[in-house]
Amino acid sequence: SKTFLFNGEVTGPAITHLAQVNPIFWLILGAGIAKAETQRAQIGWVEPKDVPFDQPGLLRDAYVPGDLGFDPLGLKPTDADELAVMQTKELQNGRLAMLAAAGFLAQELVNGQGILQNLGL
Template identity: 40%
Template sequence: MKLSAATFSLLFLSPVLGFAPNKVSRTSTALKNDLFKEPSGDKKNEMSKALPFVKRPKLLDGTLAGDVGFDPFGFAGNDIPTLVYMREAEIKHCRLAMLAVVGWPIAELFDKPIAETLGLPTALTKSGASPSVLNGGLDRIDIAYWVAVAALAGIVELENAKVKEAKGKKYTPGDCGFDPLNLYPKSDADKKVMQTKEIKHGRVAMMAILGFVAQEALYRIPVVQETPMFFKPIF
């Protein structure tokens, strides 16, 4: 079982998928200024909801789901294409982090027993931690596996590009046309609620996976052993 390696391969690919130059995403009709309205009057002087002691960034007017005016480092940029590009990058990182934050502890809990049952070598490190740049162990993963993951990522990106072109200015950042269980609402209001839930969960997941990485790098033991109350409540 190599679930832990799968998790980290997603983490490695996330910067590539999220921030690699993408001509379609930056020139699509979905990025036209008619998606957002220039603030006028008192709105120009509105304070940030997240940081009420400073003015909200000009482009963060609440149009995007999960927008509370938090951008202390100015990553959103000064134009609409940059803002939408960065939002799409954030969503991709969120989704990868949500997969990773589940896959990391599951691998540490079940990789070894499943591998032993099947007569296969475990993909975990000697301490039982998920393989990573800081933990080591990535050399145990077959190169064919990395090629397969990279190919899958490429397919997802191609499908995403098709959706952008098909929907034009109705395109929503992060929309890959993937909803096999038909969970996405039909009304615009309900859609924004669902998008807000996803972005909030994703942001928490990014913080959580960063915590896993830092904790294991610092203490050199698996996170499931360091805080067993969260991962072994019934074992």
């Protein structure tokens, strides 16, 4: 069955997908990442012209790493203890997701089948 992504041109196990994607996509993705990282740097770091020579990469006083002020649904806890718990949960969920993705790719390397075929779906 064809996927709606990339007009159905990317097929097979996920381990082979990156090589199948049109190079133009990578240029657009790279430009988007560069824009997002530039904006993040402007939020978190002091302008280079205002940084003392002996303190490269100086963060703004009010900046908390990872807090870019993006919370459109208001899900961020206001209590400091609740926020610490939520941050820990987010880190643990992210780590678990990375391990799961690595496991999927490892299984595909072993037998050349996609994850859905491995699960019998």
